[in-house]
Amino acid sequence: xxxxxxxxxxxxxxxxxxxxxxxxxxxxxxxxxxxxxxxxxxxxxxxxxxxxxxxxxxxxxxxxxxxxxxxxxxxxxxxxxxxxxxxxxxxxxxxxxxxxxxxxxxxxxxxxxxxxxxxxxxxxxxxxxxxxxxxxxxxxxxxxxxxxxxxxxxxxxxxxxxxxxxxxxxxxxxxxxxxxxxxxxxxxxxxxxxxxxxxxxxxxxxxxxxxxxxxxxxxxxxxxxxxxxxxxxxxxxxxxxxxxxxxxxxxxxxxxxxxxxxxxxxxxxxxxxxxxxxxxxxxxxxxxxxxxxxxxxxxxxxxxxxxxxxxxxxxxxxxxxxxxxxxxxxxxxxxxxxxxxxxxxxxxxxxxxxxxxxxxxxxxxxx
Amino acid sequence: xxxxxxxxxxxxxxxxxxxxxxxxxxxxxxxxxxxxxxxxxxxxxxxxxxxxxxxxxxxxxxxxxxxxxxxxxxxxxxxxxxxxxxxxxxxxxxxxxxxxxxxxxxxxxxxxxxxxxxxxxxxxxxxxxxxxxxxxxxxxxxxxxxxxxxxxxxxxxxxxxxxxxxxxxxxxxxxxxxxxxxxxxxxxxxxxxxxxxxxxxxxxxxxxxxxxxxxxxxxxxxxxxxxxxxxxxxxxxxxxxxxxxxxxxxxxxxxxxxxxxxxxxxxxxxxxxxxxxxxxxxxxxxxxxxxxxxxxxxxxxxxxxxxxxxxxxxxxxxxxxxxxxxxxxxxxxxxxxxxxxxxxxxxxxxxxxxxxxxxxxxxxxxxxxxxxxxx
Amino acid sequence: xxxxxxxxxxxxxxxxxxxxxxxxxxxxxxxxxxxxxxxxxxxxxxxxxxxxxxxxxxxxxxxxxxxxxxxxxxxxxxxxxxxxxxxxxxxxxxxxxxxxxxxxxxxxxxxxxxxxxxxxxxxxxxxxxxxxxxxxxxxxxxxxxx
Numbered sequence: 001x002x003x004x005x006x007x008x009x010x011x012x013x014x015x016x017x018x019x020x021x022x023x024x025x026x027x028x029x030x031x032x033x034x035x036x037x038x039x040x041x042x043x044x045x046x047x048x049x050x051x052x053x054x055x056x057x058x059x060x061x062x063x064x065x066x067x068x069x070x071x072x073x074x075x076x077x078x079x080x081x082x083x084x085x086x087x088x089x090x091x092x093x094x095x096x097x098x099x100x101x102x103x104x105x106x107x108x109x110x111x112x113x114x115x116x117x118x119x120x121x122x123x124x125x126x127x128x129x130x131x132x133x134x135x136x137x138x139x140x141x142x143x144x145x146x147x148x149x150x151x152x153x154x155x156x157x158x159x160x161x162x163x164x165x166x167x168x169x170x171x172x173x174x175x176x177x178x179x180x181x182x183x184x185x186x187x188x189x190x191x192x193x194x195x196x197x198x199x200x201x202x203x204x205x206x207x208x209x210x211x212x213x214x215x216x217x218x219x220x221x222x223x224x225x226x227x228x229x230x231x232x233x234x235x236x237x238x239x240x241x242x243x244x245x246x247x248x249x250x251x252x253x254x255x256x257x258x259x260x261x262x263x264x265x266x267x268x269x270x271x272x273x274x275x276x277x278x279x280x281x282x283x284x285x286x287x288x289x290x291x292x293x294x295x296x297x298x299x300x301x302x303x304x305x306x307x308x309x310x311x312x313x314x315x316x317x318x319x320x321x322x323x324x325x326x327x328x329x330x331x332x333x334x335x336x337x338x339x340x341x342x343x344x345x346x347x348x349x350x351x352x353x354x355x356x357x358x359x360x361x362x363x364x365x366x367x
Numbered sequence: 368x369x370x371x372x373x374x375x376x377x378x379x380x381x382x383x384x385x386x387x388x389x390x391x392x393x394x395x396x397x398x399x400x401x402x403x404x405x406x407x408x409x410x411x412x413x414x415x416x417x418x419x420x421x422x423x424x425x426x427x428x429x430x431x432x433x434x435x436x437x438x439x440x441x442x443x444x445x446x447x448x449x450x451x452x453x454x455x456x457x458x459x460x461x462x463x464x465x466x467x468x469x470x471x472x473x474x475x476x477x478x479x480x481x482x483x484x485x486x487x488x489x490x491x492x493x494x495x496x497x498x499x500x501x502x503x504x505x506x507x508x509x510x511x512x513x514x515x516x517x518x519x520x521x522x523x524x525x526x527x528x529x530x531x532x533x534x535x536x537x538x539x540x541x542x543x544x545x546x547x548x549x550x551x552x553x554x555x556x557x558x559x560x561x562x563x564x565x566x567x568x569x570x571x572x573x574x575x576x577x578x579x580x581x582x583x584x585x586x587x588x589x590x591x592x593x594x595x596x597x598x599x600x601x602x603x604x605x606x607x608x609x610x611x612x613x614x615x616x617x618x619x620x621x622x623x624x625x626x627x628x629x630x631x632x633x634x635x636x637x638x639x640x641x642x643x644x645x646x647x648x649x650x651x652x653x654x655x656x657x658x659x660x661x662x663x664x665x666x667x668x669x670x671x672x673x674x675x676x677x678x679x680x681x682x683x684x685x686x687x688x689x690x691x692x693x694x695x696x697x698x699x700x701x702x703x704x705x706x707x708x709x710x711x712x713x714x715x716x717x718x719x720x721x722x723x724x725x726x727x728x729x730x731x732x733x734x735x736x737x738x739x740x741x742x
Numbered sequence: 743x744x745x746x747x748x749x750x751x752x753x754x755x756x757x758x759x760x761x762x763x764x765x766x767x768x769x770x771x772x773x774x775x776x777x778x779x780x781x782x783x784x785x786x787x788x789x790x791x792x793x794x795x796x797x798x799x800x801x802x803x804x805x806x807x808x809x810x811x812x813x814x815x816x817x818x819x820x821x822x823x824x825x826x827x828x829x830x831x832x833x834x835x836x837x838x839x840x841x842x843x844x845x846x847x848x849x850x851x852x853x854x855x856x857x858x859x860x861x862x863x864x865x866x867x868x869x870x871x872x873x874x875x876x877x878x879x880x881x882x883x884x885x886x887x888x
Contacts, residue, residue, distance in 0.1 A: 010519050032523070032672060033740045042873035049858070050882055123669025125588060130423040196589055196668045204738075213818060216797050216847025229818055235744035298769065301799070301814060301825070314801050314812065327801040329814075333854075337847050345739040348523065349592070349671045366873065 021362030044366035052326035065152035076156035082302035082313035087295035094283035095160035110307035160286030205354035219309025224250035231305035332360035422665035451609035461515030466614035469508035473621030494555035506532040524602030539580035541687035559637035572721035627656040681733040771825035797845035802859035
């Protein structure tokens with residue numbers, strides 16, 4: 001009698017509670033061990049790059065909100081930076097400081113989601129997630145105070161912000177910044193020394209440094225692999241040279257390191273926020289820019305350090321009111337390149353955890 | 368005073384034919400036991416949902432009825448009125464019978480649980496052996512569900528489930544054997560009566576092994592890989608909807624009720640206690656055990672299947688053997704430890720031994736973390 | 743601060759190493775012929791002092807007479823950047839050699855440009871459509887689509 005063993009093909013399909021959106025992974029399994037993997041994207045493709053070619057420069061800003069819908073402020077910022085570089089527009093000081101405040105609040109919110117959902121995928125039935133949502137609700141309340149929206153803000157404009165902040169915003173941000181380190185300590189106390197979490201994440205899903213650089217991985221994943229590359233320090237945009245903060249890096253580049261890098265980045269964001277609030281000057285929130293902006297013929301590439309990685313916009317202008325080509329460099333899309341190497345040899349349970357530690361958002365991947 | 372035999376005698380005295388005088392008390396006993404089970408299941412479901420809510424800084428269901436008491440009934444009505452879908456390629460008899468087996472294996476254990484002195488359906492003199500035999504039926508139900516659903520995710524869950532359930536029965540049975548050595552009898556009533564000091568103090572390591580092993584048998588977090596919602600999307604009951612899903616759900620909570628009852632009987636001295644009526648003490652202890660499980664579920668993440676297997680075979684099994692050996696030596700040295708004298712020296716000795724062996728075992732016996740397979 | 747290198751110097755360095763490849767130097771970017779793209783990219787990656795080990799972005803732009811493929815390169819070690827372009831004059835069959843063997847991150851980026859703009863990358867191990875389904879006709883990001 002001959003024993004025949006066949007590999008099993010399973011599609012961790014578009015409908016799955018843990019794939020952060022409509023992402024499909026086709027796994028070839030040998031028992032529980034993954035032997036091959038193919039990612040298939042495109043279930044959320046909305047043609048944002050094509051749509052941008054038929055809209056004016058200001059009308060593209062709400063489109064950029066929907067890229068990484070958990071980090072709308074930073075998406076807006078990257079696009080607006082690109083247009084300002086193309087057209088040579090200078091932004092007033094107050095608007096720069098406010099942009100930094102919004103960007104860092106967005107970074108904290110996005111990392112809270114990332115760490116919370118990592119806990120969810122590890123199997124703690126929503127408990128760490130709901131603790132982190134408590135803080136995220138406070139951030140969303142702050143944003144609602146400013147622009148009236150909780151998720152897709154559409155707040156930044158070419159030349160500054162759409163309008164100035166209301167009076168109750170600054171005291172509320174100061175209160176938030178004062179109590180946030182205590183909450184981050186609470187999360188670390190619950191999670192970082194948990195035996196089962198250490199057993200599930202230490203040594204799991206290692207991405208060697210060479211492979212990370214070659215696969216164009218950016219963001220916390222690259223920093224957890226030991227490369228000290230953060231665009232806020234390496235290529236400072238806006239006014240980031242004026243703030244003091246550290247860049248956390250990891251040593252082993254496993255899932256636990258990525259989790260620690262995100263928690264430390266949250267602490268550093270709180271530090272930047274404290275400095276920005278103290279240094280906030282009075283002034284206007286926007287320079288006057290014509291309604292139908294016609295930048296000179298040319299091209300520009302501007303990038304920022306979004307919470308997920310390097311978000312860049314490559315704009316080509318032919319002198320008309322709409323961009324000729326708006327190419328979006330989305331961090332989650334290139335971060336998936338490294339996924340196959342990280343997953344082979346691990347089990348299904350690890351597949352979900354490793355995938356969650358890269359922290360992608362399908363809006364960016366599929367655009 | 369055993370009520371059912373009295374009822375039977377009264378019926379015979381009043382001229383009811385013998386076969387009816389046998390069947391009617393039996394049916395009454397069964398109906399009362401089932402009512403008790405359903406009542407405890409509803410209490411457990413309520414405690415779980417509100418309790419999880421409090422752990423997660425949210426209220427929990429509080430709309431259906433005052434303080435959300437009627438939420439279980441609302442869910443039950445919803446589930447009854449849902450369409451019952453069977454996949455086309457599924458093996459119909461297997462798919463149909465799986466929830467039935469899961470629920471009935473929980474009910475059948477109720478027959479031997481002593482809620483009060485002499486208050487059980489039947490005083491089997493092999494009580495605890497019967498309990499462990501019936502509880503292994505649960506494994507068959509899960510495999511039937513997973514295999515008969517014609518779905519790759521359920522199959523993976525079923526394989527994991529069978530491996531998990533079989534591996535964790537061995538340390539549980541060895542821990543029970545430690546209790547049996549002290550009490551000297553397999554009957555559940557005798558085990559409770561022999562506990563002058565609750566066996567949790569006399570057998571701390573055994574209690575821990577039993578607690579972890581029963582948690583794994585019940586699919587409770589951190590061992591709920593069979594229905595790991597974040598990985599294989601509720602595992603073996605993916606393809607079940609409607610009343611069949613309700614039977615699985617009831618079966619899971621039924622198993623939990625019964626398992627906490629068994630744990631109370633074996634380790635927490637059953638219905639013994641001052642002042643309050645005995646049945647109330649039993650229910651209080653059952654609920655305390657359940658709250659411990661609930662606390663674990665709200666706090667701990669899930670472990671992976673290979674770590675689960677190494678925990679069972681490399682950690683719990685050696686510890687259970689050591690426990691059995693140490694208990695056997697103590698019983699040889701001094702008969703009747705539990706029954707008549709107050710065994711305080713043994714309590715401290717056992718607590719000390721448990722601490723030493725658990726510390727040493729956790730450092731030396733197995734490692735977690737990593738685990739990449741070369742492909 | 744990431745320094746955008748002086749394109750004239752780089753162009754002359756490339757011209758010394760691999761002659762007759764650079765077609766034009768304009769406005770912060772170097773344009774090379776599409777047949778020599780792979781050799782130029784390899785030269786840029788491996789020359790000490792340049793060492794562009796990080797590929798940031800690949801974009802395809804459809805100017806109606808020709809299709810241009812733009813590569814943004816960065817060196818993490820020296821913290822400088824460069825823009826490399828290549829031009830495909832034939833719009834019906836634009837072919838560019840693939841740089842996947844130099845930078846693995848080009849894998850998905852090239853597939854996306856193939857899918858949406860229609861540029862074929864020769865030497866890519868798995869050139870399939872990534873966003874649109876197999877069997878879709880046309881390339882949506884071209885200016886004459888719709």
